[in-house]
Amino acid sequence: MSAVLEFARQELNDYCARIFGEKHGCSIRFEVENKDNTHFFKDGYSIEIHGGKGRIAANNERSVLLGVYKTLQQIGCRFIRPGKSGEKIPRLSVQDFNVSYTFRPANDHRGISIEGAVSEEDLAQLIDWMPKAGLNSYFIQFRNGYEFFERWYTHPNNPLLPAQPFGWDWAQEINDRIVSELKKRGMVVHAVGHGWTCECLGISSTGWQKRTEVPASLRPYLAQVGGERKFFKDVPLNTNLCYSRADVREKLVSEVVRYAKEHPEIDVLHFWLADDFNNVCECENCRKVSVSDLYVRMLNDIDARLTEEGLPTKIVFLIYFDLYWPPQTEKIRNPDRFVMMFAPIFRSYTQSYGDGDVKVPNELPAYVRNKNEYPHDVGMYLAFLRRWKECFSGDCFDFDYHLMWDIYRDLSGLKLSEVLGRDIACFSRLGLNGLISCQVQRAFYPSPLAMHVLADSLSRPIEDLPAYLDAFFADTYGRHAALAREIFERVKEKVPFEYFREQIPLGDEKVLEGFRETVAYLRKTQETLRAALEKEEEAYLREGLEQLLFYTQTLVLLLPCCIAKGEKRPQSEVQQLYAQLQTYVNENELRMRGVLDAFYFHFIVNGFLEKGEMVNYGGI
Ligand SMILES: [Zn+2]
Structure with a gap:
């Protein structure tokens, strides 16, 4: 039996023992319908259990585990928060173990991205909770999430907790153990994102750490901003390169392909340009071409090289800042290789994509290199998305930040949860196939509501919010x-x-x-x-x-x-x-x-x- 099915079996047995007693006598078969893994991203299962006997048939191994947790919920279990103290487990007689349930999620991409500050233990608990709530994907940003772990272990804001001497090796060990927790559950592993621009020059970019001195040999490759080629505001991760140079593009493409080859555990590799904005190259050659056109050129090269190498890795490309404006001449040649990720980082979170007063303009704002002002109203972001969707017909999801900053601005959490639920409810209309929520990892304050709205809506949009809230509070x-x-x-x-x-x-x-x-x-x-x-x-x-x-x-x-x-x-x-x-x-x-x-x-x-x-x- 595969590790994922073995874990699903162990989970089912453990919970059955708690619900029905040690000698529960339940007998439930697992059936995986697509053993060749062609349905890796497509979850779905059907459950038929009568008197504790029956089957869970699923599209893929992960869906068997999702089916196990749904079975438990159907008989009254609740996974309110990560950890055992967050679980409500009923005591029942096995005669009452009857479940008939068929499920296909509304969205394929249902995940969380690492952000905030987090320890290994808390992250492992979150990952344990995610499939219980129906989520299926996890994204470790950068090479190993160093920055996010370092913020926890060094406790910079809390003098009551001693700082631990955190280092790269420790981050790498945590990363590896977290990946095995994800693999044990068959979850989709996303990785990297920003950082390629300087990593391909041999400069570590594991977060937003500063570095002022630029090696002279690398200077010509960096974006020229305000007449200078240096790290943008001294942060390598936020530094773009001079993408009109063929040798720069080649360095980036080779680095992505090398990394994909060395990391077969990554299912979805994110290739993003630098973080921050108004930081692209202003040299004579770069000015002649849009950043998106140069980006798409690299994407096509990456695809060709991955195909040559026989690598199935999916590549996520990012619609963010300069890249909100779609390419003018270049076109993505092999859409199946890619997933488009829409990241409206400066949008408002008091307004939802689904609000009646959202106006989606026909015209995009004029692009002014390094002098762009980014809007807050969601309508403009939907206009950017619509234009990109005219250029790219492949898979696409939202990368959004509801629970990153505003979780501490909406102090009841009710309004933000509502906006989140309404946003997800219009994904199918917008051509979005899910959400990777870029958020703090410990987001069960002020209450667990937003996390449940996130997970539940991605599986099936909430139609009756008052009824949902009644059930949530109960x-x-x-x-x-x-x-x-x-x-x-x-x-x-x-x-x-x-x-x-x-x-x-x-x-x-x-x-x-x-x-x-x-x-x-x-x-x-x-x-x-x-x-x-x-x-x-x-x-x-x-x-x-x-x-x-x-x-x-x-x-x-x-x-x-x-x-x-x-x-x-x-x-x-x-x-x-x-x-x-x-x-x-x-x-x-x-x-x-x-x-x-x-x-x-x-x-x-x-x-x-x-x-x-x-x-x-x-x-x-
Ligand atoms: Zn340039």
Whole structure:
């Protein structure tokens, strides 16, 4: 039996033992319909079980595992958060083990990309949770995700946790173990993204680390910006090359092909140009051709070389900044090799692709080399997507950032979850076949709602949101559902997402009054939560209540900072209040490590309180 089927069998047995007792007597066959792996990206399964006997038939091995978890959900299991304390497992009699369920997901690409700060343990728990929620893909950015792990292990924002001496080898070991966790589950492994531009010159680009000195021999290959060829703002990862040079393109193409060959474990290799924007080459030759045309030339060369080598690796190309404007003359020759990835990084997250007032203009804005201003309204991004879809008919998915920065701007999480669900619901109309969510890895704060909306909508768009929310609160908070819902609804109303997206003026008196009321309300509600926690015996509900208490306390400490900021009180006073919040979050960081990315929470909150800017486009 393959490793994936063996793991699926072990999972089914373990859960059956917990649900029906050790001698459960269940007998469920696994059938994989496409053993030649031609359906690797196409999930689907059908489950027929009566009295604990039957079969799970699936398109591929991963879908058997997805089918196992769906079977468990059909009999009442809930995978609310990563880890055993996030699971609700019923006790049943095997006679009641009856499931008849057929499934084809609405989207093939259902995944998460590494971002934020994360430890190996927390990432392994997330990956364990993903197929339980129906997700199938994971993307480790750059060569091994070094930057994201380093942010956790060195704890730069938390003096209470000692920094560990983190290094490249450690990152590589974590990467390898994470890949084997993904392979064990048959998940689609995505890798790399940015970094090729300097890696192909022998300069490590494992994150946004700075480097000032440029080796003289490499200087001619770098993009000329403002008359100089150097690392863009001293960051190799953000540095483009002089792509009109055939030798530069050859270096990039060879590096991608070499890497694909050396890494057969990567199913989908992302070939992106530099990060950041307004940083492309301004030399005489580069000016004559659009960046997209030069990019497509390289894509075609990569495809030809991979074909020669007999490598099946899929290549993702990225629609981002200069590349929002499609090519004028070049065309992708072998669409089957590629997946187009649309990344509208500066878009608004208070507006959804599905909103009635979204206008998609016919004309694209004029391209002005290195002087482009990128819009925030989603309509313009849909216009870019539409133009690209006229040039490329192959597979395509969204790479979006709902849960990266705005997860700490929409403090109830309700509005953002709704936008996320509505976005995914119109994917089929937009020609998008899924989402890789570029987000913090620990995104179960303020509640697990957004993560469930992400996973569930990608499998099947949510049609009845009120009914979905009823089920979510009932599953997550059990007998405390009404109280939990009241808290989040209240925060949604009184602490508007729009205020933290700068759509309501800073210091708006009505908003500040709402903040004051909310602090009083939350303090009072905490007494009810504490009383409920004292009596609660079920582990997953205790966990939910403890997280609610933590969440309400973060708001009790954060809102006074926002009030002081809004009232334009001295910055020292704002910072004094913020220090209390920071200390509280730091003290609880380990306890809440699977739920909240404190590194990013501080980054966003401090950006607002210190600099007065809640929206920091581009972020870090
Ligand atoms: Zn150039």
